[in-house]
Amino acid sequence: MSPSVAELLLQRLEREPPGPGGGLCSLEAAAALGLDHQTLVGAVKSLQALGEVIEAEARAATRWELSAEGAEVLRDGSPEVRLFRSLPADGLPQSDAMKLPGAQVGFSKAMANKWLRLDKAAPGGPRVFRAVEVVQDAVQESLRRVQQGDAAGLPERERNDLKRRKLLLEVTLKSYWIRKGSAFSTAVTRQETDLTPEMIATGSWRQLPFKPYNFSALGLPPACGHLHPLLKVRSQLRQIFLEMGFTEMPTDNFVESSFWNFDALFQPQQHPARDQHDTFFLQDPAEAPELPASYMAKVKKVHSQGGYGSQGYKYEWKVEEARKNLLRTHTTSASARALYHLACQDKFTPVKYFSIDRVFRNESLDATHLAEFHQVEGVVADRGLTLGHLMGTLRQFFTKLGITKLRFKPAYNPYTEPSMEVFSYHEGLKKWVEVGNSGVFRPEMLLPMGLPENVSVIAWGLSLERPTMIKYGINNIRELVGHRVNLQMVYDSPLCRLDV
Amino acid sequence: MPTVSVRRDLLFRALGRSYTDEEFDELCFEFGLELDDVTSEKDIISKEKGEGKAEGASDIVLYKIDVPANRYDLLCLEGLVRGLQVFKERINLPRYEKIIPAKGEGQRLIITEETAKVRPHAVAAVLRNITFTKERYDSFIDLQEKLHQNICRRRALVAIGTHDLDTIAGPFTFTAKAPSEIKFKPLNQSQEYTASQMMDLYRTDSHLRHYLHLIENKPLYPVIYDSNGVVLSMPPIINGDHSKISLNTRNVFVECTGTDMTKAKIVLDTIVTMFSEYCEKPFTVEAVEVILPNGKTHIYPELAYRKEKVKPELINKKIGISETPSSLAKLLTRMCLKSHVIGNGNNIEIEIPPTRADIIHACDIVEDAAIAYGYNNIQMTIPKTYTIANQLPLNKLTELLRLDLAAAGFTEALTFALCSQEDIADKLGTDISTTKAVHIANPKTAEFQVARTTLLPGLLKTIAANRKMPLPLKLFEISDIVVKDPSKDVGARNYRHLCAIYYNKSPGFEIIHGLLDRVMQLLEVPPSEENGYVIKATEGSAFFPGRCAEIFAKGQSVGKLGVLHPDVITKFELTMPCSALEINIEPFL
Secondary structure (H helix, E strand, C coil): CCCCHHHHHHHHHHCCCCCCCCCEEHHHHHHHHCCCHHHHHHHHHHHHCCCCCEEEEEEEEEEEEECHHHHHHHHHCCHHHHHHHHCCCCCEEHHHHCCCCCHHHHHHHHHHCCCEEEECCCCCCCEEEECCCCCCCHHHHHHHHHHCCCHHHCCHHHHHHHHHCCCEEEEEEEEEEEEECCCCCCCCCCCECCCCHHHHHHCHHHCCCECCCCCCCCCCCCCCCCCCHHHHHHHHHHHHHHHCCCEECCCCCCEEEHHHHCHHHCCCCCCHHHCCCCCCEEEECCECCCCCHHHHHHHHHHHHCCECCECCCCCCCCHHHHHEEEECCCCHHHHHHHHHHHHCCCCCCCEEEEEEEEEECCCCCECCECCEEEEEEEEEEEECCCHHHHHHHHHHHHHHCCCCCEEEEECCECCEEEEEEEEEEECCCCEEEEEEEEEEECHHHHHHHCCCCCEEEEEEEEECHHHHHHHHCCCCHHHCCCCCCCHHHHHHCCCCCCCC | CCEEEEEHHHHHHHHCCCCCHHHHHHHHHHHCCEEEEEEEHHHHHHHHHCHHHHCCCCCCEEEEEECCCCCHHHCCHHHHHHHHHHHCCCCCCCCCEEECCCCCCCEEEEECHHHHHCCCEEEEEEECCECCCHHHHHHHHHHHHHHHHCCCCCCCCEEEEEEEHHHCCCCEEEEEECHHHCEECECCCCCCEEHHHHHHHHHHCCCHHHCHHHCCCCCCEEEEECCCCCEEEECCCEEECCCCCCCCCCCEEEEEEECCHHHHHHHHHHHHHHHHHHECCCCEEEEEEEECCCCCEEEECCCCCEEEEECHHHHHHHHCCCCCHHHHHHHHHCCCCEEEEECCCCEEEEEECCCCCCCCCHHHHHHHHHHHHCHHHCCCCCCCCCCCCCCCHHHHHHHHHHHHHHHCCCEECCCCCEECHHHHCHHHCCCHHHCCCCEECCCCCHHHCEECCCCHHHHHHHHHCCCCCCCCEEEEEEEEEEEECCCCCCCEEEEEEEEEEEECCCCCHHHHHHHHHHHHHHCCCCECCCCCEEEEECCCCCEEEEEEEEEEECCEEEEEEEEECHHHHHHCCCCCCEEEEEEECHHHC
């Protein structure tokens, strides 16, 4: 078996001393071994893959070469010289002169060199004559020097001129400088790509060399399913509430009556939120068939006349308004139902409730607003709760969300008093941003339900989308929620760890 | 939340000092306001219409301040300054006084019975010897607009008219007439129009056209005349040109008409308390006698001061602080609620001024004490409330199933609960009348016509929006659908559905079927006709004939699976075969 190119190269390289001083140029080696340069480069690459057998440093050199036309000029002379030499001493009519060899290309050059003279007034039309006795073919001379390897000896202007005339070509040559590697050996063995059951069975792995892995490449992605980022945040928020001892409220009714959505919360019937502009009302079923009669009578009274220490809103409360069905605008309607249920118990027991579910607003849509979003709500009902308790609970909750720098702003909500908006300092934006809304439910909401007078209910709410968009760096809500979601984003989204 | 725009320099001059933007923002935060934006007319115009249009506009600095929706007393510069100065204890709260003219000398407003069907209530007052400047005048007009947009509910509940009293002569009559019988020169017009003509005139008016519907279809329109038949206004649309106020007006007749008496009184009180500051005798308002159709008379404005007693320990207990009664009284006084300790410190007596219509319960007083104390000075504590947490069983099941569906290689989608009728009916080859869908009365676009009755359209639309993704696409969603249900108190109910689809070059029925088997395995329902689950051939409009099965479990039909009909695939703008599964998971609770 004749030695392979790689083996020939290694044998040639063995004669070189190790270290920076020794080595071979791939071009020279190819010439010396009588091989095509590309074949030798192939061998260099395969030896490199084996590890430290050889070291190869890529080099690039430019060289000047004659083009096919240049080679012709070298052989026959430049077109202007050929034209000059072919022209008889007594000249020729221009039309005949243009048929001489080299005339097409050389005529203007020869004229520019003032080698020829054109007599336009000659009888029988313009006539071309030699203007000088002898000429030197400098172009041919220059090309000869390039051919002899002395391109560097030509003035740059001349080289460029010849390049422009397409007689010379500038070629880039890629080559390698090859040296012995730290594991140099002339004996090349084939390396195993991977361990096989046979190798384990026979123990042959002990003797075999293994091809090294490329650890800088990525692995193969596993075939897997993915959870939606918003719902990953929902799971974490549920977890936080559960850690804090909060029980989940039922919220699985998107359709709600105006009664539970507004009236029960002491939100007056002329309140702007009850406008067509802000709320989705239903055409079918347009009205709620059943409202809790005796409780409703108390709600009506507190709105229209007051009571429980309240002045009320002093307007004509209409049951038709309360019956109007809608898509709930907040999950506080579900909290109202849960608290009413609590009030109907024989004996009051303190509770902590939470919910996370969809709510609906008939709003104009933009990059941060959709017609439906998720509301997160927490409620604590106990005797003697204070505003300080609300703030303390909020601090615990938001700390678990990874938000520690909080401050509270007085605000207005129709169903809470006192009310406070929760702000957190955003390190990125360098300003305080609103992260939630909170308050103590009004007595006008709680007492008609039948809760004891000394029971206070503190509550807070926030949207699920906003912390999710911040967590996952999403600017357009439509990429997160709804069918226009970017599935690649879902595939790529990391774990939801809110407090790291 | 209403936003009030005030000139910064005027504000600072009135406050008697200047602030940096940060300092003023801080003050707002503490008081429950929000400095929303620092801008100028020039900025606003160039933002809205482009820089070219802003040339020549004023670059005086404006503060845009968000005001809580129930604080009508803070909707103008005058009120904001008064509130902040009292808060900072730089001034005492002024006391608003109603001056009742000697008998026969005061103004009277007579309400006729015709108003009952269109706009039954009216109240009025006179601001006597007022001095307007350009700024005061602008603020006066602005406040009316702010009130109209907020408490007046875009003039539906209350409409305000202000008139130069020296151009008209009482007694005034508030009546209602047929539109053809009302004729006058409306504000800033050069000729007279009948009420019917005005409706046409204002149909294209960017501002007034929003109010036309309030009276347009009524047989009679409300109108106020003076004793010579001069029209003051045709509420809630437009005032007469004759009585319009100007910078030179010295005596202003203010009338508020409406459908809500309580709010009409609040609006009148707000206007006169804010602007009586500029009367010769500041904070005094001349009363007007209003004569009702039944002959009874009332004196307006009400300017009622109400007294409330609240126990100091209640305030302390509700907030979680322990301040002395006198310190609490001082805190409340800073909130424009003049308070003092009575009964040996057992009680605080609080006087609610006519500007604070928002104070309707002791809890409102508690909040003001907390604001004056400073929310951020309150000690945070953790309630001792001991409770055991419970998950909602339906959500617990959902959470567990989600994890295992993802583990089975399916990716979770989150689609909208609202969609078009087409999505749940036409596109699935069925008629909307068969769906029991809940219909929305006021959708802005077709995307919000109905609540979904199935999760399938949402998943198909998700695939359509992600067609560039490598195949196969395997998606699932566990979420609620909504259907009408007359047995429920609201006439509708949610069901928790699980839907999954497989989209590839081949339908992959076996993959969706395998997923069903896996779900049943997770739910511990064995494949068995008797007490397990079984699938039986059926037809479904969304499915390819012969490729659809109904799923029975726990003795009932829980859903369907199959290969989707090519028409369904095409209608959702898809091109590949697709199989799907949708079940109700509530029977497995």
